[in-house]
Amino acid sequence: MAEAIPFLQVICQTIIDEVGVEHPTEIIATTMVAYSFGAIVTGILFYIMGKLKLGKIVSFYPRHIVLGCIGGVGVFLIQTGIQIITGYNFEFTFDYVKNIFTSPTLPIWLLSVALAIILSYMRTKISNPLLTPIFFTALPIIFYIVMFIGGLDMDSLREKGWFFKLNYESDGSSRFYTFWTYFNFKKVQWSVIPSTFGTMFTMILFGILNVSVNVSSLSVSLNMDIDINKELCIHGFSNFLSGLVGSLQNYLTYSHTLLFIRSGGGNHIASFSLAMVTSVIFVIGGDIIKYVPIIVVGGLVFNLGFDLVKATLYETIGVLSPFEYITVFLIIVVMNILGFTQGIFVGIISTLVIFVVTTSRKNVIRNVYTGSELPRYLFVFIKSNKNFIKM
DSSP: OGGGHHHHHHHHHHHHHHHOTTOHHHHHHHHHHHHHHHHHHHHHHHHHHHHTTGGGGGGGSOHHHHHHHHHHHHHHHHHHHHHHHHOOOOOSSHHHHHHHHHSTTHHHHHHHHHHHHHHHHHHHHOOOTTHHHHHHHHHHHHHHHHHHHTTOOHHHHHHTTSBOOOSSOOOSOOOGGGGGGGOOTTTOOTTTGGGGHHHHHHHHHHHHHHHHHHHHHHHHHHTSOOOHHHHHHHHHHHHHHHHHTTOOOOOOOHHHHHHHHHTTOOSHHHHHHHHHHHHHHHHHOGGGGGGSBHHHHHHHHHHHHHHHHIIIIITTTTTSOHHHHHHHHHHHHHHHHTOHHHHHHHHHHHHHHHHHHHHHTSOOOOOOOOGGGHHHHHHHHHHHTHHHHHO
């Protein structure tokens, strides 16, 4: 989860400050253990919450807050697509807009946007769930055919931004198991780890909120009921096992899961196949990304982002009240300027304000009667409830 990276950075910086930059081996070993310990604790807490049926708390989230989160993820994906291609981090400034439209990579990200729009249009005409995977599988094949016919060189295209540039050159010495060699328990500074507990538990609480919102958003998008308590138990197992093998926290990712299910992946066979392919790539290494045209990744990210924004801001017109629609829009803006958590808090605060304003307009007094009318209404009440009074 990209949202967890700031917490991980704080944990790492805390360890650096405590251990000292002159001890890099100790810093790496201690950081690895702290990250793994955080995943184990996350797994335990998630499992306990699921067993105690505490996931039902998420049912109190208003629907428009969930929709705001969905739209926020959509806009974030669009920003990510532009950042992947142009290299410019999103900024709410005129210079940012100027830079992305004057970048040499302008044709690349515009082509990616066009491919995303074409796929969205095709999806309105073709309902087959295999459309999306076939579309993105065919793209690199067509790209390589055009490259071969045009006599284009891969290295020159990579320099122009049509392929990913890796920040390292693989010499074959790095293997998939190299990761575990950094666990040097003799070098771990155990006395430093407790100083990271504050940030660690904040990250865990953020993860609980993240899972709740993502599962709720997925339930709304797929129009189906999802047992969040079961999801918490599964997250507990996955995080606990991840920590035991020395890895990080992991959560359900809304955008990836939605794409996977829309592509026909809502069954055990598809999930097992995905796990196997991912395992193969893990062993082979990340160098395979060098051969994937960047328009494939860009088109995929843009397409999903456009779909989420459309479902949030366009398809809810006339469905949500004006106050709710404004709240959705406000959540999207705050999430993508200040952050995910800030967007949710703004949504909750605005929802409370809407609740107070709405309920304050209702008259709680139905009728006003004088004492002279009491005998008549008392007689009517006794007559209509005489059987109840006898009992």
